[in-house]
Amino acid sequence: MSVVELTRDLVSIPSHEDETAAGDFVEAWLRRETDAEVRRDEAGNVIARKGTGADAETLALVGHHDVVEPAESQVVNAGDDAARTGDGATEYVVAERDGRLYGRGAADMKGALAAAMLAFRDATPAGELVFASFVGEEVGGVGARHAIESGFAPDYAVVGEGSTNYSGPDVTDVAVAHKGRRGSTITARGQAAHASEADAGENAIYRATAAVDLVRDLEPPSVKVAGERLDGRLTVTEIEGGSAMNVVPARCEFTVDERTVPGERAPLGRVEELEDVEWRVDQDLPPMRCDDRAFAEAVLAAADGAQDGEPELVTKPHATDAGWLAEAGTECVIYGPSEPGEAHTDDESVSIAVLERCRETYRRVAEEWPTAR
The missing domain is CATH 3.40.630.10 (Zn peptidases)
Structure with a gap:
């Protein structure tokens, strides 16, 4: 054959x-x-x-x-x-x-x-x-x-x-x-309020955007193999939050596509240093x-x-x-x-x-x- x-x-x-x-x-x-x-x-x-x-x-x-x-x-x-x-x-x-x-x-x-x-x-x-x-x-x-x-x-x-x-x-x-590929979901939580009285709540979207800024500032690791530089990468790919135009959002989440390299990982866990922000790994392909x-x-x-x-x-x-x-x-x-x-x-x-x-x-x-x- x-x-x-x-x-x-x-x-x-x-x-x-x-x-x-x-x-x-x-x-x-x-x-x-x-x-x-x-x-x-x-x-x-x-x-x-x-x-x-x-x-x-x-x-x-x-x-x-x-x-x-x-x-x-x-x-x-x-x-x-x-x-x-x-x-x-x-x-x-x-x-x-x-x-x-x-x-x-x-x-x-x-x-x-x-x-x-x-x-x-x-x-x-x-x-x-x-x-x-x-x-x-x-x-x-x-x-x-x-x-x-x-x-x-x-x-x-x-x-x-x-x-x-x-x-x-x-x-x-x-x-x-x-x-490799590590896929993560980062969730920010706040407190809902009417938008006319926004100070009575905590805006989850604002907390999420602070986390997005932190992700953007992280330096992904890189490694040299076979004469080539293999660079890690972090990319925010989806974001979702809020329930109505006139409501301060109580929850907002976004996803991160991370391309990993042999050795170190980007310190994504640092987002949890922000108030009421959680990090969850959904997929980790080595x-x-x-x-x-x-x-x-x-x-x-x-x-x-x-x-x-x-x-x-x-x-x-x-x-x-x-x-x-x-x-x-x-x-x-x-x-x-x-x-x-x-x-x-x-x-x-x-x-x-x-x-x-x-x-x-x-x-x-x-x-x-x-x-x-």
């Missing part, structure tokens, strides 16, 4: 609300095509192992089989309610043209998943080789967190998220760090940094041998499951076919040539690491 055929099969399976059918396919394929130990955990993750066990260092090829909701044009029978399943479609549209595969999940990240499945099957690993396809990556790393809590702890991991065309055109680079230079260089060498371009060590601006793995102690890098601006779009696509490149790189890494040191 070619990487194109396998990608087509994976992309056609709806998995934006229910990943079960896609997980069934991955599990059945691994059981049929490999002699690995394959299991499906309670969350729906598919995990397979082969190679030497016990004392061997472990390398994992990691992906996810959930996707974001497709556009109507990406769904077969999108207008036929009788044909729709619980996941909203009988199948997704997959098209091939101009050397690319088009369809929901082609770039993020069923193409990389297909490349990793084939590399896992074909490689004679240097140590213990693990394949893992997680659920719930698009909704905060649900599957990755479940696996880690259940003991999933590879020494090293190549996560197949996008790293193509970062340093230049037609190059698949090796990402050694990415930002950043990632690979601290094992030898591993990063080994993956870079494998990537270099699999393409004509000259890949580099780069950083990514957004969070992936690599953050959860790195937080748990796994040394991670990211290497995959998706290009900036390609994922989650209505005409999402992936280069077939780059899928082949990724398949070959994954195989090389599996056969050369950890003995490449």
Whole structure:
């Protein structure tokens, strides 16, 4: 089976609300095509192992089989309610043209998943080789967190998220760090009063705007990785407060999107030093940094041998499951076919040539690491 055929099969399976059918396919394929130990955990993750066990260092090829909701044009029978399943479609549209595969999940990240499945099957690993396809990556790393809590702890991991065309055109680079995301809600409370007697109350909007000013004045941390400066960022994104034009508001809240970097966090908790202001963290997706230079260089060498371009060590601006793995102690890098601006779009696509490149790189890494040191 070619990487194109396998990608087509994976992309056609709806998995934006229910990943079960896609997980069934991955599990059945691994059981049929490999002699690995394959299991499906309670969350729906598919995990397979082969190679030497016990004392061997472990390398994992990691992906996810959930996707974001497709556009109507990406769904077969999108207008036929009788044909729709619980996941909203009988199948997704997959098209091939101009050397690319088009369809929901082609770039993020069923193409990389297909490349990793084939590399896992074909490689004679240097140590213990693990394949893992997680659920719930698009909704905060649900599957990755479940696996880690259940003991999933590879020494090293190549996560197949996008790293193509970062340093230049037609190059698949090796990402050694990415930002995380912390989403917060900050709530200011006051005391309601009629606006004609405003001094009888305490204006929650005024307290909230004082907190906004404090957030604007905070200096987000930054870190230098692989010759690049990775800067944190704080952005106030929503604000809501008040009940009527003639009422002093008793409550006002706003949200903050924070892009975090490995190491320190911005001291957002300082807003609670203001009177009647509370801070709540709603989501915290961890950043990632690979601290094992030898591993990063080994993956870079494998990537270099699999393409004509000259890949580099780069950083990514957004969070992936690599953050959860790195937080748990796994040394991670990211290497995959998706290009900036390609994922989650209505005409999402992936280069077939780059899928082949990724398949070959994954195989090389599996056969050369950890003995490449």
